[in-house]
Amino acid sequence: MVSGKVVGYVIGRIFQCLVVIFISTTVVFIIPRMATDMSPIESAISRAMAQGQYTDPRAVEQLRNTLEVAYGLEGTVFDQYIKFWGNILRGDLGPSFSSFPTPVMDLIRNSLPWTVGLLLVTTVLSWVIGNILGGIVGCNRNKRWAKGLEVTINALRPIPYYIMALLLLIVFSYILPLFPSGGAYPIGTVPRRDWSFFADVLKHAFLPGLSLLLVGIGGWFQGMRTLVSHIMGEDYVVYAKLANLNKKDVFSNYIMRNAMLPQITGLALQLGMIFSGTLITEIVFNYPGLGLLSYNAILRSDYNLIMGVTILSIVAVSFGTLIIDLIYPLLDPRIAY
Amino acid sequence: MKKVSCFLAILTVGLLIGTAALAQEEYMPGVSRNELIIIENPDGRATDPDNFNIWAPGSPSWSRGLQQISMDTLWYIDPDEGIEGDPWLNSLAEEPPIYNEDYTEMTVKLRQGIYWSDGVEFTADDVIFTVETLRAHPEMNWGPQFEIYVDEVYKTDDYTVVFKLKEPNSRMHSTFTVRWSGCYIMPKHVFENAEDPVSFKFNPPISLGPYVSESYDPAGYWNLWKRRDDWERTTLGKLYGEPGPKYVLYVGLSQERRILDQMKHELDIIHDLSPEAAISLIEKNPYAITWFEQFPWAHPDPTLIAILLNNEKYPYNIPEVRWALTLSLDVTEIALASYNGAATLSSIAVPPTGNHLTWYFEPLQSWLKDFSINVGGEEFHPYDDTIPFQLAERAKNQFGYDVPTDEDKIKQSLGYGWWKYAPDVAAKLLESQGFTKDSSGRWLLPNGELWQIRIICEAEGRPIMTRGATKIAEQWKKFGIDAEIQGVSTAILWPNYLTPGNYDVAYAWNIETWGGHPDLSFFLRTWHSNFYRKSGDASAGSNYIRYQSEELDKIIENLLKIDFFDYEKTIALGQDFLKLMVEDMPEIPVMSYNVFTICDEYYWTGYPTSDNPYTNPVPNWANSKYMFPKLKPTGK
Numbered sequence: 001m002v003s004g005k006v007v008g009y010v011i012g013r014i015f016q017c018l019v020v021i022f023i024s025t026t027v028v029f030i031i032p033r034m035a036t037d038m039s040p041i042e043s044a045i046s047r048a049m050a051q052g053q054y055t056d057p058r059a060v061e062q063l064r065n066t067l068e069v070a071y072g073l074e075g076t077v078f079d080q081y082i083k084f085w086g087n088i089l090r091g092d093l094g095p096s097f098s099s100f101p102t103p104v105m106d107l108i109r110n111s112l113p114w115t116v117g118l119l120l121v122t123t124v125l126s127w128v129i130g131n132i133l134g135g136i137v138g139c140n141r142n143k144r145w146a147k148g149l150e151v152t153i154n155a156l157r158p159i160p161y162y163i164m165a166l167l168l169l170i171v172f173s174y175i176l177p178l179f180p181s182g183g184a185y186p187i188g189t190v191p192r193r194d195w196s197f198f199a200d201v202l203k204h205a206f207l208p209g210l211s212l213l214l215v216g217i218g219g220w221f222q223g224m225r226t227l228v229s230h231i232m233g234e235d236y237v238v239y240a241k242l243a244n245l246n247k248k249d250v251f252s253n254y255i256m257r258n259a260m261l262p263q264i265t266g267l268a269l270q271l272g273m274i275f276s277g278t279l280i281t282e283i284v285f286n287y288p289g290l291g292l293l294s295y296n297a298i299l300r301s302d303y304n305l306i307m308g309v310t311i312l313s314i315v316a317v318s319f320g321t322l323i324i325d326l327i328y329p330l331l332d333p334r335i336a337y
Numbered sequence: 338m339k340k341v342s343c344f345l346a347i348l349t350v351g352l353l354i355g356t357a358a359l360a361q362e363e364y365m366p367g368v369s370r371n372e373l374i375i376i377e378n379p380d381g382r383a384t385d386p387d388n389f390n391i392w393a394p395g396s397p398s399w400s401r402g403l404q405q406i407s408m409d410t411l412w413y414i415d416p417d418e419g420i421e422g423d424p425w426l427n428s429l430a431e432e433p434p435i436y437n438e439d440y441t442e443m444t445v446k447l448r449q450g451i452y453w454s455d456g457v458e459f460t461a462d463d464v465i466f467t468v469e470t471l472r473a474h475p476e477m478n479w480g481p482q483f484e485i486y487v488d489e490v491y492k493t494d495d496y497t498v499v500f501k502l503k504e505p506n507s508r509m510h511s512t513f514t515v516r517w518s519g520c521y522i523m524p525k526h527v528f529e530n531a532e533d534p535v536s537f538k539f540n541p542p543i544s545l546g547p548y549v550s551e552s553y554d555p556a557g558y559w560n561l562w563k564r565r566d567d568w569e570r571t572t573l574g575k576l577y578g579e580p581g582p583k584y585v586l587y588v589g590l591s592q593e594r595r596i597l598d599q600m601k602h603e604l605d606i607i608h609d610l611s612p613e614a615a616i617s618l619i620e621k622n623p624y625a626i627t628w629f630e631q632f633p634w635a636h637p638d639p640t641l642i643a644i645l646l647n648n649e650k651y652p653y654n655i656p657e658v659r660w661a662l663t664l665s666l667d668v669t670e671i672a673l674a675s676y677n678g679a680a681t682l683s684s685i686a687v688p689p690t691g692n693h694l695t696w697y698f699e700p701l702q703s704w705l706k707d708f709s710i711n712v713g714g715e716e717f718h719p720y721d722d723t724i725p726f727q728l729a730e731r732a733k734n735q736f737g738y739d740v741p742t743d744e745d746k747i748k749q750s751l752g753y754g755w756w757k758y759a760p761d762v763a764a765k766l767l768e769s770q771g772f773t774k775d776s777s778g779r780w781l782l783p784n785g786e787l788w789q790i791r792i793i794c795e796a797e798g799r800p801i802m803t804r805g806a807t808k809i810a811e812q813w814k815k816f817g818i819d820a821e822i823q824g825v826s827t828a829i830l831w832p833n834y835l836t837p838g839n840y841d842v843a844y845a846w847n848i849e850t851w852g853g854h855p856d857l858s859f860f861l862r863t864w865h866s867n868f869y870r871k872s873g874d875a876s877a878g879s880n881y882i883r884y885q886s887e888e889l890d891k892i893i894e895n896l897l898k899i900d901f902f903d904y905e906k907t908i909a910l911g912q913d914f915l916k917l918m919v920e921d922m923p924e925i926p927v928m929s930y931n932v933f934t935i936c937d938e939y940y941w942t943g944y945p946t947s948d949n950p951y952t953n954p955v956p957n958w959a960n961s962k963y964m965f966p967k968l969k970p971t972g973k
Binding site (some may be wrong): 007022039042044045046048055056057058059062063064066067068070077094096097098099100101102106107111112114166170171174181182183184187188189192283284286288292293296300301334 | 365368382385386392394395477478481482484486535537556557558589590596818836874877
């Protein structure tokens with residue numbers, strides 16, 4: 001039977017989550033409009049002028065007025081804000097300015113599966129591998145093999161991601177042509193639902209995935225190793241060891257379970273962040289995703305697209321932390337609502 | 338530089354081994370490598386790859402083959418010599434435009450026997466439909482132009498279109514004339530069925546060009562085009578023969594991928610590279626072909642890099658100050674810093690490219706040598722025609738390049754001359770205007786304040802611009818001016834700084850010419866004082882420097898009164914403009930925008946070069962379509 005207190009807590013926490021989303025979305029709405037360097041209309045005119053053609057100054061003036069209406073930027077910022085929430089509640093993020101009049105949702109829908117597919121897998125895998133290795137090394141920190149593993153992982157960690165990605169590309173795609181040099185699937189093929197296409201996707205995702213994994217593991221590894229080293233000195237662990245409890249039980253139930261709590265919170269936040277995409281991976285490996293989409297949106301002052309991608313991240317992070325908060329009592333018996 | 342060379346040397350061995358084994362394989366299902374040409378699309382990833390509507394306001398990536406090999410329009414002007422020796426190319430139009438006496442009517446005779454890729458004949462109805470549709474939708478590309486210019490458009494027969502204009506306009510045809518791009522013709526039979534031409538995706542695109550879309554990446558990185566079976570019913574095929582490659586693949590790649598792919602012969606044309614990367618690749622790939630066979634390699638685009646001075650802002654409104662800034666620069670240093678010396682210098686306000694050398698640079702040499710400025714009562718001749726030779730020598734000594742020694746080749750590739758490095762003369766000019774120096778040797782404005790210059794330039798997007806601006810700031814500092822650079826994103830440089838005049842000094846460009854035609858009204862029309870906008874308001878066209886003069890107005894007015902094909906008068910007026918720009922020096926011309934386009938001759942041969950300059954090799958130009966009939970397979 002769920003107590004009234006729990007129900008009250010859950011409702012309050014959900015309300016808090018919605019308030020966070022509302023405030024964050026409002027901030028995202030305001031910031032681009034306050035930035036003096038950003039003007040979607042001037043940006044569009046600049047792109048049109050950059051096509052290397054003579055354009056009559058009167059035509060430019062007319063285009064400026066026409067685009068203001070077409071982009072829905074007429075009226076005060078407050079008018080636009082009200083209209084924006086009206087559209088959001090209808091599930092409409094409006095048209096992309098840089099790809100006008102294609103809806104923002106269409107552009108996001110095109111990139112989202114690739115970003116989620118790649119980052120979800122690599123984030124979870126790097127979390128699992130990093131934590132397991134960090135836990136094992138933390139428990140065996142004085143052993144030679146543990147020191148060797150720690151040195152190796154710590155040596156990989158500071159390598160700038162761009163260099164790491166490029167190195168993998170050169171070694172495994174050009175010198176030893178084992179993996180494709182880029183893209184999410186072979187040039188000339190179009191996505192379809194069959195196993196051979198899925199195998200192609202996996203093969204193409206291997207190098208970008210590996211690059212993310214190699215840099216991702218280090219952080220989780222170091223965090224877990226430090227936590228475990230600290231927990232190893234706690235009285236209850238020392239007592240368990242003195243009581244001659246099974247080593248595996250001590251490792252999994254006494255050490256890892258306690259050390260996992262902050263890492264789970266970290267994972268929830270990290271999972272929310274995947275909706276921002278990963279720009280450098282996309283550039284180096286020609287991998288489609290939200291990173292390049294949002295980067296171009298910022299460069300082209302595409303307010304709607306910037307908001308679309310950012311709102312996605314805000315919602316994901318907010319709901320990620322909400323879910324973690326709600327399931328925490330299941331993970332840590334000391335916490336009760 | 339050494340690191341890049343070493344890296345490429347190691348790669349060469351490994352890549353050559355792999356290449357031999359892969360050479361004969363299919364590149365993709367059903368497409369063998371020797372019938373496919375792979376070209377870089379510098380736009381990278383198309384954000385909305387399903388959309389091929391080039392007339393829509395947010396149409397994505399025109400350079401993915403769409404404007405080069407699928408679209409067509411009435412005329413093209415080649416920035417170089419042109420496929421048959423004349424840069425003016427009648428494409429869908431059978432002959433140049435015919436104007437009435439007062440330029441209020443333009444008649445266009447269309448070519449017969451041209452068909453859309455779905456088998457429908459191209460006729461006057463398509464041209465009329467294009468104009469009327471765009472005019473009715475001013476948010477679409479070229480829409481406002483037609484609304485302002487065109488009163489009525491009609492046909493007298495299926496191959497003759499008449500434009501009745503709202504006002505005299507001797508350059509109406511330029512909207513339908515490609516210089517990089519132009520207004521392309523819509524297929525009436527397709528668009529008339531579209532509910533809304535703005536949101537219509539035009540997918541698959543129906544071609545007037547010699548290729549049709551075979552497939553494209555829904556994620557936006559590549560587009561595959563196939564040669565039409567009826568290629569001879571397109572203007573390119575009809576006039577110049579069968580395009581060589583059966584398939585064309587346009588692909589967006591990072592700089593590293595471009596180098597690696599071309600080393601493996603998996604990328605036939607690279608759009609542009611940084612000078613170091615390009616030079617290393619040229620040295621390592623024996624199949625690499627560039628515009629010039631040797632230093633400076635790159636293709637000079639008809640775009641002029643210049644130091645833009647906001648003529649409204651003090652002290653840049655004073656001609657003596659502008660000249661002092663010019664004479665305190667050693668241009669060879671700037672060329673070495675930005676392009677490793679591989680720069681084509683220009684002392685006058687047009688890019689040193691194509692026929693401009695014959696029309697403007699060569700004829701103005703004697704005037705430039707005689708030209709003088711008054712410095713403290715004495716005449717000083719600032720022009721120095723030995724500077725390109727000095728640049729060649731310095732590039733040879735500093736980088737060990739094999740530079741040309743022939744005088745004509747040096748002029749053609751490195752420019753005709755530039756302004757003397759004369760800081761002593763520059764100091765006298767400043768002193769004549771009341772400028773003084775403080776105890777640290779820094780220049781003070783006449784009111785005693787420290788003179789500070791912030792040069793706005795592109796940052797991450799175009800390193801050659803950042804490097805050039807940095808060298809300029811360094812030289813002005815050496816001269817005693819407190820100068821620094823402010824790098825900004827390419828995307829905001831024009832809309833946020835240059836167009837609204839939100840700068841004092843910038844390193845960018847505002848002069849782009851046809852290249853293949855002497856008519857400077859292409860960019861100059863918007864410099865007329867009728868269109869003048871003060872700083873704070875968006876400039877009309879490219880007059881970012883806010884320059885105005887009665888003499889300039891007269892030149893523009895006279896230019897627009899004469900026939901576009903009256904070369905003699907056009908060149909004379911162009912020269913008047915260039916002389917005025919030298920006398921006033923409202924901006925400091927530096928060099929052409931040199932593009933390191935690198936073609937690979939492993940699978941294909943026949944690329945344009947300075948020895949056979951039949952078109953621009955830079956593959957995102959629509960004009961690059963003229964390359965295709967000339968490309969032949971090597972047999973590999």
